[in-house]
Amino acid sequence: MFSFLERQPKFVNFLLSLLLLALIGWADVVTGYERSLVLFYCIPVLFAGRLCERYTAFFIAALACPIWAWADFVSGHEYFNGSTQAWEITVRGAFFFAVAVAVVAVRDRQAQTDAKLAVLERARKLEHQVTEITEHEQQRVGKELHNGLSQYLAALSCAMSSLKMDTEKTGSGALVAKAGEIERLLSESVKQARDLARNLAPVQHSGPGLAAALEELTSATTRRMGIECSFESAGEEAIRNDGLATYLYRIAQEAIDNAVEHGKASSISVQLSANPSAISLTVSDDGVGFSKSSKNADGVGISVMEYRAAIIGGQISVEEPASGGTTVACVVLAQGEEKA
Amino acid sequence: MSVTTGSGNPITVMLVEDHAIFREQLSELINRQPDMKVCGQTDRAADALQMIETEQPSIVLVDITLKGPSGLELLKDIKARDLRVPALVLSMHDELLYAERVLKAGARGYITKHETSKEVLSAIRRVVAGEVYLGTRMSARVLESFSTGAAPQQGVGQLTDRELEVFQLIGEGRGTREICGRLHLGVSTIDTYRARIKAKLNIESGNQLTHEAIRWVSQGQMSADGN
Numbered sequence: 091m092f093s094f095l096e097r098q099p100k101f102v103n104f105l106l107s108l109l110l111l112a113l114i115g116w117a118d119v120v121t122g123y124e125r126s127l128v129l130f131y132c133i134p135v136l137f138a139g140r141l142c143e144r145y146t147a148f149f150i151a152a153l154a155c156p157i158w159a160w161a162d163f164v165s166g167h168e169y170f171n172g173s174t175q176a177w178e179i180t181v182r183g184a185f186f187f188a189v190a191v192a193v194v195a196v197r198d199r200q201a202q203t204d205a206k207l208a209v210l211e212r213a214r215k216l217e218h219q220v221t222e223i224t225e226h227e228q229q230r231v232g233k234e235l236h237n238g239l240s241q242y243l244a245a246l247s248c249a250m251s252s253l254k255m256d257t258e259k260t261g262s263g264a265l266v267a268k269a270g271e272i273e274r275l276l277s278e279s280v281k282q283a284r285d286l287a288r289n290l291a292p293v294q295h296s297g298p299g300l301a302a303a304l305e306e307l308t309s310a311t312t313r314r315m316g317i318e319c320s321f322e323s324a325g326e327e328a329i330r331n332d333g334l335a336t337y338l339y340r341i342a343q344e345a346i347d348n349a350v351e352h353g354k355a356s357s358i359s360v361q362l363s364a365n366p367s368a369i370s371l372t373v374s375d376d377g378v379g380f381s382k383s384s385k386n387a388d389g390v391g392i393s394v395m396e397y398r399a400a401i402i403g404g405q406i407s408v409e410e411p412a413s414g415g416t417t418v419a420c421v422v423l424a425q426g427e428e429k430a
Numbered sequence: 431m432s433v434t435t436g437s438g439n440p441i442t443v444m445l446v447e448d449h450a451i452f453r454e455q456l457s458e459l460i461n462r463q464p465d466m467k468v469c470g471q472t473d474r475a476a477d478a479l480q481m482i483e484t485e486q487p488s489i490v491l492v493d494i495t496l497k498g499p500s501g502l503e504l505l506k507d508i509k510a511r512d513l514r515v516p517a518l519v520l521s522m523h524d525e526l527l528y529a530e531r532v533l534k535a536g537a538r539g540y541i542t543k544h545e546t547s548k549e550v551l552s553a554i555r556r557v558v559a560g561e562v563y564l565g566t567r568m569s570a571r572v573l574e575s576f577s578t579g580a581a582p583q584q585g586v587g588q589l590t591d592r593e594l595e596v597f598q599l600i601g602e603g604r605g606t607r608e609i610c611g612r613l614h615l616g617v618s619t620i621d622t623y624r625a626r627i628k629a630k631l632n633i634e635s636g637n638q639l640t641h642e643a644i645r646w647v648s649q650g651q652m653s654a655d656g657n
Contacts, residue, residue, distance in 0.1 A: 236522060237495075237522070240522055240543070240544075241449045241451070241452050241522065241543070242451060242452075244452055244522070244543040244544070245449070245451045245452040245454070245455040245456070246455070247546070247547060248452070248455035248456045248458070248459045248547050249455040249458070249459070250547075251459050251546075251547035251548070252455070252458050252459045252462050255459075255462050256462070277546050280543075280544050281544060284544045288524075294523065294524065294527060295527070298527060299527060302524055302526040302527040303524075305526055305571075306524065306526060309567065324645060324648040324649040325647075325648030325649065328648070361641075361645065363641070363644045363645035363647075363648035363649070364644075364648050365601065365602065365644065365647045365648040365650075367602040367603045367604075367647075368601065368602060368603030368644045368647070369644070370640065370641045370644035370645060370648075372641050407635075407637040409634075409635050409637060409638070411634050411635075411638070412634060417637075417638070419637050419638070419640075419641050421603075421637075421640055421641070421644065423603035424603060
């Protein structure tokens with residue numbers, strides 16, 4: 091009912107509150123002064139405070155006071171003397187005014203809360219957008235690197251190999267050595283460009299692309315960190331959303347980083363399972379456990395994962411199994427996937 | 431480097447690659463080899479088919495990304511027309527992503543452009559010699575899949591029909607309330623089933639139960655898709 095009235099123009103509500111006041115004044119006259127209706131005069135004041143401009147409540151309160159006095163007089167209330175009557179009127183007036191102040195205060199508080207919520211909501215949306223834009227931009231740069239610069243570097247590497255072969259036939263030893271050095275450097279640049287592109291755009295396609303990217307991530311962890319990092323997947327074809335795949339990859343990456351850095355793990359196992367209605371990603375390690383690792387840093391890592399999971403409509407859980415270590419799991423249900 | 435001048439016919443290589451600069455440099459490198467010669471190059475699958483028929487190369491190097499239909503389409507066409515030329519795919523894409531698919535499409539090998547020129551040349555020679563060429567990571571994966579296979583989860587066989595039903599529904603991402611509705615059972619009954627499943631499968635937490643159930647359903651999905 092309030093929402094209907096809220097949509098009406100302010101002056102309509104003002105007229106309604108005047109009408110209410112008049113009705114209550116009339117009822118007060120009819121019922122006589124022995125039956126006090128003073129509390130009912132608050133109704134138009136509250137009404138005005140809620141549905142009209144904020145100062146209208148004070149106007150109605152100011153108007154309620156003489157109307158009450160008039161009704162009191164008309165219904166034949168006799169006072170001992172004039173000052174008693176004046177006192178009664180003043181007390182009623184103060185009461186109406188206090189009600190008006192209260193309703194306006196509540197209204198202001200409500201407006202402040204609404205504004206704060208709106209700001210928070212905007213900030214949250216903006217945050218999501220920034221994350222998405224960052225991710226998108228990384229993908230773009232990664233793809234550009236992969237399709238553009240990498241191709242040139244590969245071509246350059248071929249050209250250098252040709253040149254090296256020529257110098258081997260005709261050139262001096264120093265030239266051959268230099269050519270060999272350049273060839274090695276080029277080969278290193280090709281590798282670095284590839285790693286960079288992979289880091290920026292790790293998932294080339296959803297589904298099998300995600301599984302391939304995670305396999306690459308786990309084997310790179312084994313290679314670089316000397317940690318046994320295994321990967322297992324089932325049904326990854328069911329993941330058909332590129333954005334979803336990228337976010338799942340980032341979550342796995344974060345969990346592995348945490349396990350290595352804070353968990354002091356010596357073995358990590360990553361599992362991806364997907365079917366048309368649910369996706370599950372778990373990263374388990376045999377480290378010191380979540381509660382014993384350096385809390386601050388881990389806390390940030392987990393909130394980042396939670397944040398990413400929230401974007402794709404998933405949920406993160408962190409547990410310490412009895413066998414030791416930490417298990418980070420992310421579950422995305424199909425309803426969540428549609429949202430992403 | 432061994433020089434094999436005059437040892438029979440040189441290996442004739444056809445390049446199907448859309449990046450002109452890479453194609454040029456690669457063809458120059460190949461022509462530098464005493465036992466190899468580029469007999470044609472193009473960036474379109476359609477042209478490639480015609481050229482293969484007229485030139486009859488010993489090997490065709492194919493990129494996945496081409497102008498027009500992709501390298502995968504070209505491989506399928508070569509197979510369909512029974513052109514009997516071994517194809518080696520040379521691409522910027524990760525081998526884990528494409529190797530299996532190109533082999534299925536009829537290629538005899540997959541090598542990424544990140545590999546050194548020496549490795550690329552050696553791959554060409556091996557494919558011409560009749561071998562299948564894959565990078566180390568991909569070979570390891572192929573061997574792995576032979577040795578392990580998809581291990582079915584242990585213990586699911588111990589579940590009763592009703593428990594299995596609940597397990598399946600959890601794996602499909604249904605919440606307890608939805609499971610109650612479907613099976614016409616109360617929340618506490620479902621909780622009992624969950625507890626029993628956890629005990630039988632040696633699962634500690636509700637989250638782990640969800641994960642194991644999703645995994646089980648996903649594995650079933652995979653074998654169903656494979657048929």
